[in-house]
Amino acid sequence: MIISYADSALSVLPPLVAITLAILTRKVLLSLGVGIVFGALLLTDFSFVGSGEYVLKTASELVWKDAALNSWNVYILGFLIVLGMITALITVSGSARAFADWAKLRIRNKRDAKLMTMFLGCVVFIDDYFNSLVVGSISRPITDRYHISRAKLAYILDSTAAPVCVISPVSSWGAYIIALIGGILTAHGFTDSGHLSVFIQMIPMNFYAIFSLLLLLCVATFSLDVGPMRQHELNALRGSLFDESKGQPPGAVTDLPEADTGKVIGLFLPIAVLVFATVYFMVSSGADVLAAKDLPFNVLGAFENTDVSSSLFFGSVIGLIATLILAIQQKVDLSMLLKGMSVGARSMLPAIYILLFAWTISSVIGQLETGKYMASLATDNIPFAMLPAVLFLLAGITAFSTGTSWGTFGIMLPIAADMAMGSDSTMMLPMLAAVLSGAVFGDHCSPISDTTILSSTGASCHHIDHVVTQLPYALIAAFISLVGYTVLGFTGSLMTGLACCSVLFVISIVILHFWAKK
Numbered sequence: 001m002i003i004s005y006a007d008s009a010l011s012v013l014p015p016l017v018a019i020t021l022a023i024l025t026r027k028v029l030l031s032l033g034v035g036i037v038f039g040a041l042l043l044t045d046f047s048f049v050g051s052g053e054y055v056l057k058t059a060s061e062l063v064w065k066d067a068a069l070n071s072w073n074v075y076i077l078g079f080l081i082v083l084g085m086i087t088a089l090i091t092v093s094g095s096a097r098a099f100a101d102w103a104k105l106r107i108r109n110k111r112d113a114k115l116m117t118m119f120l121g122c123v124v125f126i127d128d129y130f131n132s133l134v135v136g137s138i139s140r141p142i143t144d145r146y147h148i149s150r151a152k153l154a155y156i157l158d159s160t161a162a163p164v165c166v167i168s169p170v171s172s173w174g175a176y177i178i179a180l181i182g183g184i185l186t187a188h189g190f191t192d193s194g195h196l197s198v199f200i201q202m203i204p205m206n207f208y209a210i211f212s213l214l215l216l217l218c219v220a221t222f223s224l225d226v227g228p229m230r231q232h233e234l235n236a237l238r239g240s241l242f243d244e245s246k247g248q249p250p251g252a253v254t255d256l257p258e259a260d261t262g263k264v265i266g267l268f269l270p271i272a273v274l275v276f277a278t279v280y281f282m283v284s285s286g287a288d289v290l291a292a293k294d295l296p297f298n299v300l301g302a303f304e305n306t307d308v309s310s311s312l313f314f315g316s317v318i319g320l321i322a323t324l325i326l327a328i329q330q331k332v333d334l335s336m337l338l339k340g341m342s343v344g345a346r347s348m349l350p351a352i353y354i355l356l357f358a359w360t361i362s363s364v365i366g367q368l369e370t371g372k373y374m375a376s377l378a379t380d381n382i383p384f385a386m387l388p389a390v391l392f393l394l395a396g397i398t399a400f401s402t403g404t405s406w407g408t409f410g411i412m413l414p415i416a417a418d419m420a421m422g423s424d425s426t427m428m429l430p431m432l433a434a435v436l437s438g439a440v441f442g443d444h445c446s447p448i449s450d451t452t453i454l455s456s457t458g459a460s461c462h463h464i465d466h467v468v469t470q471l472p473y474a475l476i477a478a479f480i481s482l483v484g485y486t487v488l489g490f491t492g493s494l495m496t497g498l499a500c501c502s503v504l505f506v507i508s509i510v511i512l513h514f515w516a517k518k
Contacts, residue, residue, distance in 0.1 A: 003045055058360055088256060090137070092256050110223070113146045121160025134271060134274065134458075137458065147239070148241075151232040157455040175303035176304075188428075249463075250354070251350075274316060277314070289306075354463060358403055388430050399443045404443070413432055427489070430488055483504055
């Protein structure tokens, strides 16, 4: 029998234990495993046999659930493996080295390399998984050449993935959020406003996404390296791009032969094919759903109904085929290609292990109803003016504890709307935006977040190194956002909130500049 902890603070303990252990021990799998076992013991009233059965059942459901394949998880794992193969083949064919040589003539310094990566992260906005892994594969040869630490690369990837996707209507995130908000507005009688126009109105209210991107721009431009990031950048200057004492990080492709016939097109064309194929499958799968519902086709509607995981997988398969064809045309030896595919697939195994454990603890946390408990804290007697700031904090803590932005959206957005309707409906959009901001903030900080895990993988950086180096910057952007939502709540003015955030942002940059130069 599974015990409910929806109204108990005990529901927070398993993720808290896992996250604390991960930061203290730097052993991610061990920490997640302890959190899973602890959560299972809570759910089964500390029955060792029952908890063992529960863990096995939960783990098996990651692949096979309700007498059918768990397609979402299987496709995501397949996408990771295929992308690892593509990355390795690009290396084996010599195309990665050719691209690095080509870029050396055009990207003249570290700043240009960092800004190029940020630009690519902002352009590839269709999905956060796709963003982190693909942009990482493209940028890593350049950032390595200019001695930019893998931790810095992971920070750039992570800080352009979710923040860009959460404010882009034509993305998997945007479509999901628009669908959620549309249902909420309809339920509360707001039928006059278009759902897309409401989403666009909320973009300037998403303080964390805006100021984390601006902070990243300043960090990349002015080398504002502080805290643990500073040490990683110093180590990179000495030739240590990552902490070698911890072994090879996830996504690392090593000991591969490189052909001397590599061409730049061998990198750009497979990635372009991968991008266009993925977009095609996303639109196509969404269009099939619209047709089944007898609804007219439109791009936004297709994205709202798309199958993200299968689109990523089939898009990556098409990209792999294109990579193989180009490598064969470049007369790369068959044995080199086979070795590249094998090494590339194996390079993703550490990330897959972490992701499987993170999904398992997410299932445990879902059974414990940790998110519902965190959301219930917002229903106490809180001054109305403080609600946007409180919702931002609670959404952040919920996403940090559960490791999921989307789950936090699903739990917290309806609660935010209900609270606005019970107090002042004109503040509904700022309160919804505060939830979106807080969820992305918590996602950025959480070691069990899949986006954080895949950003580490895309950069080939040790996972916890990425978490601790990104944390100071995430906290700075969160503090700026918290003040902005507090001001917005008391004044009811978006412009005043943005102005206060902007002043704080400038002050923060000045402080970071002096701190970085010490």
